[in-house]
Each structure stands twice: as structure tokens, then as C-alpha cells.
Amino acid sequence: MIQTALIIWLLPLAAFVINIFIGKRLPRKGDWVSTGAIGVSFLLSYYMLFQILGNYNPDFALQASVPWIDLGETFKLNMGIYLDNLAVIMTVVVTTVSFLVHVYSIGYMHGEPLYNRFYAYLSLFSFSMLGLIMWDNLFGIYIMWELVGICSYLLIGYYFEKDSAANAGKKAFITNRVGDFGFLIGLLIVFTALGTFNLSDIHQGVSQGQLSGGLLTAAGVLLFAGAIGKSAQFPLHVWLPDAMEGPTPVSALIHAATMVAAGVYLMARLSFMLSLDAMLVVAYVGGFTAIFAATIAITQNDIKRVLAYSTISQLGYMIMAMGVGSYTAGFFHLTTHAMFKAGLFLGSGSVIHAVHHAMDKTGSHGDPNDIRNMGGFKDKMPVTYITFVIFSLALSGIPFFSGFLSKDAILGGTLAFAMSQSNPIHYLLPVFGFGAAFITAFYMFRLIIKTFLGQPQKPELYEHVHESPKVMTVPLMVLAALSIWFIYTLPSVNPMGAAGGWFMHLIRQPISAVAAQLGHPVYIITEHAEHAAHVNGIIISIILAFGGILLAFAFYFWKKVDVEALTEKIKPLYNLSLNKYYFDEIYQATVINGLLAWNNLLKWFDENIIDFIVNFSAKVVRVFSAFDGKFDNLVIDGMVNAVADMTLQFGRGFKKLQTGQIQYYIMGALLGTFLIIIFTLI
Amino acid sequence: MISLQSYLIISAVVFILGILTILYKKNAVGILMGVELILNSVNLNFLAFSKYIDAHINGQLVAIFIIILAASEAAVALAIILNLYRDRANIDVTQVDQMKN
Numbered sequence: 001m002i003q004t005a006l007i008i009w010l011l012p013l014a015a016f017v018i019n020i021f022i023g024k025r026l027p028r029k030g031d032w033v034s035t036g037a038i039g040v041s042f043l044l045s046y047y048m049l050f051q052i053l054g055n056y057n058p059d060f061a062l063q064a065s066v067p068w069i070d071l072g073e074t075f076k077l078n079m080g081i082y083l084d085n086l087a088v089i090m091t092v093v094v095t096t097v098s099f100l101v102h103v104y105s106i107g108y109m110h111g112e113p114l115y116n117r118f119y120a121y122l123s124l125f126s127f128s129m130l131g132l133i134m135w136d137n138l139f140g141i142y143i144m145w146e147l148v149g150i151c152s153y154l155l156i157g158y159y160f161e162k163d164s165a166a167n168a169g170k171k172a173f174i175t176n177r178v179g180d181f182g183f184l185i186g187l188l189i190v191f192t193a194l195g196t197f198n199l200s201d202i203h204q205g206v207s208q209g210q211l212s213g214g215l216l217t218a219a220g221v222l223l224f225a226g227a228i229g230k231s232a233q234f235p236l237h238v239w240l241p242d243a244m245e246g247p248t249p250v251s252a253l254i255h256a257a258t259m260v261a262a263g264v265y266l267m268a269r270l271s272f273m274l275s276l277d278a279m280l281v282v283a284y285v286g287g288f289t290a291i292f293a294a295t296i297a298i299t300q301n302d303i304k305r306v307l308a309y310s311t312i313s314q315l316g317y318m319i320m321a322m323g324v325g326s327y328t329a330g331f332f333h334l335t336t337h338a339m340f341k342a343g344l345f346l347g348s349g350s351v352i353h354a355v356h357h358a359m360d361k362t363g364s365h366g367d368p369n370d371i372r373n374m375g376g377f378k379d380k381m382p383v384t385y386i387t388f389v390i391f392s393l394a395l396s397g398i399p400f401f402s403g404f405l406s407k408d409a410i411l412g413g414t415l416a417f418a419m420s421q422s423n424p425i426h427y428l429l430p431v432f433g434f435g436a437a438f439i440t441a442f443y444m445f446r447l448i449i450k451t452f453l454g455q456p457q458k459p460e461l462y463e464h465v466h467e468s469p470k471v472m473t474v475p476l477m478v479l480a481a482l483s484i485w486f487i488y489t490l491p492s493v494n495p496m497g498a499a500g501g502w503f504m505h506l507i508r509q510p511i512s513a514v515a516a517q518l519g520h521p522v523y524i525i526t527e528h529a530e531h532a533a534h535v536n537g538i539i540i541s542i543i544l545a546f547g548g549i550l551l552a553f554a555f556y557f558w559k560k561v562d563v564e565a566l567t568e569k570i571k572p573l574y575n576l577s578l579n580k581y582y583f584d585e586i587y588q589a590t591v592i593n594g595l596l597a598w599n600n601l602l603k604w605f606d607e608n609i610i611d612f613i614v615n616f617s618a619k620v621v622r623v624f625s626a627f628d629g630k631f632d633n634l635v636i637d638g639m640v641n642a643v644a645d646m647t648l649q650f651g652r653g654f655k656k657l658q659t660g661q662i663q664y665y666i667m668g669a670l671l672g673t674f675l676i677i678i679f680t681l682i
Numbered sequence: 683m684i685s686l687q688s689y690l691i692i693s694a695v696v697f698i699l700g701i702l703t704i705l706y707k708k709n710a711v712g713i714l715m716g717v718e719l720i721l722n723s724v725n726l727n728f729l730a731f732s733k734y735i736d737a738h739i740n741g742q743l744v745a746i747f748i749i750i751l752a753a754s755e756a757a758v759a760l761a762i763i764l765n766l767y768r769d770r771a772n773i774d775v776t777q778v779d780q781m782k783n
């Protein structure tokens with residue numbers, strides 16, 4: 001099974017290498033290389049899924065590793081694969097969505113100039129995401145974490161000739177860096193305290209209390225900061241809506257189904273080491289994000305932005321579930337959400353594709369993403385319409401669809417959590433959850449009504465809208481099939497709950513290391529609360545979902561309420577939501593301008609203070625050198641010259657003695673001899 | 683019997699004459715002659731000391747050496763003088779002062 005996992009992981013890497021180097025020269029620009037590679041991974045991942053279904057063991061886990069970096073006692077790092085049910089199911093989710101997106105892109109990206117590069121990036125992304133899932137230590141996860149970040153950056157900026165796309169890519173990357181910084185510090189805390197990155201060793205270390213108290217909470221919260229960035233949670237959610245500048249299949253794969261879910265996956269992986277306080281932070285950040293993003297989605301007019309805020313909101317749900325200890329529910333929602341949200345994005349891509357072509361044909365200009373250019377597409381694009389409705393029903397939490405099961409599990413979990421806690425303030429979490437559920441149903445059907453139902457807003461465009469080719473609609477149908485409830489509840493077919501199904505059986509919350517350390521569970525959730533929450537949760541969420549849908553129809557389809565007048569009445573609120581609570585502006589004004597001001601201050605300091613000191617010292621040195629130069633020229637050189645002059649003068653004097661007359665020399669020799677004789681005699 | 687002093691006096695006189703010849707003759711051949719005088723005065727000294735004091739033949743041997751040496755010296759000196767003459771048509775040593783300064 002480890003070998004299978006390795007093949008699944010490395011095939012996309014091979015496809016990336018082939019495509020990035022020789023993709024342009026391959027027939028069809030190499031799309032079949034990437035698609036084939038992920039296709040094989042896709043089939044193999046199902047082989048793994050059937051194996052774990054055959055085992056049907058909640059505690060299944062496999063680990064294999066080889067030594068990688070060895071610096072003696074201080075630092076040892078293994079490269080290894082850790083496979084448990086969580087990893088296998090996540091692998092299946094990723095390969096499924098990735099494969100369908102690859103297929104879909106053959107139609108959607110047809111004729112794009114950088115077609116081969118697009119596929120190369122998709123393959124690189126699949127490789128990194130699978131690595132993130134399978135790696136057995138946090139160090140490797142961090143590497144892959146950054147790799148999916150860079151893939152996201154590359155694919156958001158795919159249309160890099162457009163300024164907005166290039167900026168969106170940068171924004172996504174930089175915003176993620178903020179979170180990743182926290183992740184890194186968390187990693188360092190864990191490594192300092194436990195001396196290991198390996199997940200099972202961390203589990204053991206925390207159980208034994210080597211990392212506890214405030215430091216454990218800090219590590220949990222800081223690691224969660226990475227998830228805040230990657231999963232676009234409040235307050236780092238601003239990058240995800242802008243990431244919609246990327247091609248729509250990318251939005252479906254990376255910014256809806258898989259990469260943004262990596263944060264949730266990380267929290268699932270690390271849930272065993274979250275202390276009570278860290279879990280509360282996680283729960284409240286998730287819960288707040290869920291309702292906060294949902295309220296923005298109501299007023300957006302860009303079809304992809306509505307879905308983007310919806311994604312943020314649903315990720316909030318999953319994070320909240322991790323925070324209240326509904327591990328299984330959170331991961332369940334991740335799985336079902338990946339399917340129907342990828343489907344929604346691919347469906348919106350199909351619509352955008354059609355509008356884009358219609359605009360090309362009619363020669364009109366405009367934003368093909370704007371739902372105000374759509375309306376009445378139901379008859380023109382039946383497959384897209386029907387699948388879109390299925391996905392929306394799943395997202396809104398209507399029974400018989402997968403989303404109902406998972407969302408209900410989360411809502412039940414939060415309700416049970418709130419009921420078990422003594423502090424009534426924790427009822428905020430279910431309130432966030434149910435509120436967001438209601439709003440979700442409302443904005444999804446607002447989107448459907450504005451896009452597919454009613455009268456065409458732009459009749460001239462409407463005439464030219466056509467259903468997308470099969471290569472794009474078949475993935476939609478597959479994803480729609482995967483949004484049906486019983487896929488996840490087999491062998492039971494109960495549409496009201498997934499308990500008893502394979503998914504709930506296989507995914508169990510791992511034994512909390514923190515609980516082992518403390519000697520008691522992190523949360524006590526009473527059975528009574530669980531039961532009451534389950535029943536009440538189902539009833540409330542069904543009512544709210546249908547209520548939201550009915551309200552949407554009343555507003556936009558039957559037009560019982562004058563939406564324009566209502567908008568006017570609550571103008572400040574409407575503007576607040578339309579402008580995303582002015583978060584971009586706030587960040588511009590505070591963080592960005594603050595940094596710019598700080599930079600300007602530093603620049604001023606540099607130019608005036610540092611440069612002054614440097615210049616001043618230079619001047620001092622120059623004065624000294626001038627003096628030193630004079631000293632050299634006058635004193636030292638004078639001494640040297642004087643010696644030379646003296647020698648010269650002596651030479652001139654003595655040279656007169658050398659007459660060349662040999663008789664003088666003999667005379668001298670004689671005189672010398674006489675002198676010697678005289679001295680000897682004396 | 684001729685005393686040692688007589689030999690020495692003769693020798694000294696010849697030596698002085700030789701010195702003066704070297705110092706005051708302008709003619710290069712004359713200077714060469716002065717050199718011969720000095721050498722012969724030295725020879726005389728050697729022979730005299732050999733006869734009166736040493737009673738061996740060491741002094742006579744040295745004298746023979748000096749004669750041979752004087753002969754070869756004369757040969758070299760005459761060759762130089764001949765070249766000097768070819769060069770400037772006289773052999774006045776006061777004019778041969780290219781080595782001055």
C-alpha cells in the first residue's frame with residue numbers, strides 16, 4: 001500500500017517535469033501527460049480506498065520512512081509516508097477532484113497560449129497536495145504547504161499579463177506568508193520542546209507532558225495561524241476572493257476543494273495536540289468566519305466571488321468543527337464540500353465559458369463573470385443548470401444530498417458542545433453555524449435565480465449562449481453523483497444522518513495527547529446533549545435551509561418584496577456587505593499604509609541619519625588623510641630626499657678624487673703605505 | 683766582503699728610482715721600466731737576505747719567480763701599450779683618463 005501511495009504521489013511530479021520541459025513540443029501540448037498521470041493516481045487511490053474499506057478498521061495506520069537529514073544527535077529527519085484512513089480518504093478526494101478538473105480543463109482552457117504550462121502547474125500542485133497529505137512529519141508537511149502556496153500563486157497569476165491577476169497572485173502569496181510565519185514559529189516551538197517533527201513522536205511527547213500549559217496552547221494557536229492563512233479564515237480571508245482571477249478550473253481545484261482545505265486537514269492531523277484554549281480559538285475563528293463570509297456573499301454580483309465567499313464560510317464551518325471537537329464531522333464536511341464546491345466552480349466556469357463565447361460573437365464587452373449579464377440560462381444549458389442546482393442543494397444542506405449530512409453533523413456537534421458547557425456564551429457557536437446555514441441557502445438560490453431562472457438580462461448575449469462540450473459537462477455529472485447522500489452513508493441509506501456509514505466508521509477522532517497528559521478529556525460532551533443536539537440540529541437546519549431558499553425565491557423570483565426598495569432602506573448595511581466590510585480598505589489603510597509609512601520613516605532615517613554618519617566619518621577620514629598626506633610629502637619624503645641629497649653631494653665631492661690619472665693613484669697608494677708604516681712604527 | 687747593508691742601500695736606491703720613474707714619467711714605456719726597476723730592487727733584497735740570513739735557497743727561488751712574473755708582466759703591459767698607441771698615436775699616460783669621475 002505504501003508503494004501504491006508513492007506511485008500516486010510521484011506520478012504527477014513526473015508529469016510536471018515532462019510538461020514543463022518538453023510539453024510545448026508534445027502533441028496536444030502535453031495535456032494528456034498530466035491528465036494521464038493524475039488519472040492513474042486517481043485509479044490507484046480508489047484501489048487504496050477499497051483496501052481500507054476491506055479492512056474496515058478505524059485504527060488502520062501504516063508508516064514507512066527512510067533517513068533523510070542526519071546531523072548526529074541534534075537533528076535527525078526522516079522522509080516518510082504516514083497512511084491512515086484520514087490520509088487515504090483525503091488522497092481520494094484530491095485525486096478525484098484533480099482528475100476531473102484536468103479533464104474539464106481540456107475543454108475550458110482550449111486554445112490558451114500557455115496551455116502546457118497550465119497543465120504542468122496543475123501536476124505540480126497535485127504532487128505537492130498529495131505530499132502534504134501523506135508526509136509523516138511536520139517538516140515535510142511544511143515544505144509541501146509552501147509548495148501548494150507557490151502553485152496557487154502561479155495559477156492565480158496565470159493570466160499574468162492582466163494586472164489584477166498578477167496582483168491577486170501576489171496578494172494570495174503574501175497573505176499566506178503571514179499565516180505561514182505563525183506556522184513556522186509553531187513548528188519551532190514543537191521542535192524545541194520535543195526535538196522531533198514526526199507526528200507520532202509529537203503525539204507521544206505531548207502525552208508524556210513534555211510540552212504543556214501555555215506553550216502547548218501557543219504551539220496550537222501558531223500552527224493554526226498557518227491554517228488561517230491557507231484556509232482563508234478571518235482575518236486573513238482577503239486573498240481568496242481575489243484568487244478568483246485565476247482560471248476557473250484552478251478555482252475549483254485549489255481555491256475550493258483541496259488547497260484551502262489543507263488548513264482543515266492540518267488541524268485534523270494536529271487535533272491531538274490542541275489544548276482547550278487553542279481549541280476555543282480555533283472554534284471561534286471558524287465560527288465567526290462562517291457567518292462573516294456568508295453575509296458578504298449575499299450582495300456580490302460576481303458569480304465566482306459569491307462562491308469564493310461561500311467557500312470561506314464553509315471552511316469556517318470545518319474549522320469550527322475541529323475547534324469544538326467534532327473531528328469526524330469537520331473532515332466529513334471537507335470531503336463532501338470538496339465535491340460539490342468543485343462542482344459549483346466548474347459549473348460557474350461552464351457558464352462563464354458560454355458567456356465569454358457569446359460576448360466574443362456579439363462583439364460586446366463586459367465582465368463574463370457578472371450575474372447581471374446572465375439570467376434564463378436554464379434552457380440553454382440544461383446539464384450545467386441541473387448539476388448546479390444539485391450542488392447548491394447540497395451546499396444549502398437539503399436532505400438527500402451529501403452537504404446536509406456533513407453540515408448537520410457539524411451543527412449538531414457545535415450544539416452539543418454548547419449544551420455541555422457551563423458557560424452560555426458558547427451558544428454563540430451554534431448561532432453562528434445556524435445563521436450561516438440560513439444565509440448560505442439564501443445566497444445560493446439568489447445566484448441560481450439570477451443566473452439560470454427568470455428573464456435574460458442581456459437578450460443579445462442569451463441568443464449565443466450554448467451548452468459546454470461533453471469534456472466539461474461529464475465532470476459536472478460525476479461530481480453531482482458524488483453529491484448524493486448514500487455515497488457516504490453506505491451500507492446504510494438513511495438520508496438524515498451518516499452514523500453507521502463507512503465514512504463515520506473509518507474516521508475516528510484520534511486519542512487526544514492533551515487528554516492523556518491532563519488525565520481527563522479536553523471537552524466533556526454529555527451523551528444527553530449529543531442526542532438532543534442531533535435531533536434538534538436536524539430540525540432547525542432543515543427549517544433554516546428551506547427558509548433561506550424560500551426567502552431567495554420570494555425576493556428574486558416571485559418578487560414579493562421590492563429588493564431595490566429594501567436595499568435602499570438598509571443602504572449602510574448593504575454597502576458594508578457589498579464592500580466586504582471594507583476589509584481591503586482597512587488593510588490598505590492600516591497594514592499596508594502603516595508599513596509604507598514605517599518604510600518611509602526608515603528611508604528618511606537612512607537618508608538623513610545613517611547617511612549623515614557615514615558621510616561625516618568619511619569627511620573626518622578625508623581631513624585626516626589630507627593632513628597625513630602633507631606629513632608624508634613634507635616630513636617623510638623630506639627625510640628620504642635629504643639622505644639621497646647627502647649621498648649625492650658626497651658622491652660629487654669624492655668623484656673629484658678619481659682623476660683617471662694612474663700616477664695619482666699610485667701616489668695615493670704610496671702615501672697610504674707610508675702612513676701605515678708610520679702608524680706601525682709609532 | 684760586501685756587507686748586507688750595502689745590498690740593502692743599493693736596493694733602496696733602485697726602489698726609490700723606480701718609484702720616481704713611475705710617478706714622473708709620462709711615457710708609458712718609461713713607467714714600465716720603473717716597474718722593472720722596483721721588481722729588480724725587490725729581487726736584490728731577496729737574494730741578499732737569502733745569502734746573509736736564511737742560508738737556504740728560498741729567497742733565490744722567489745727571485746726567479748719574480749723574474750718570470752716580470753717577463754710576463756712586461757709582455758702584457760707592452761701589448762696594452764701597443765693598443766694604446768694604435769688608438770691615439772701616442773703613449774702619454776696623463777691623457778689616458780677615460781676612467782675619471
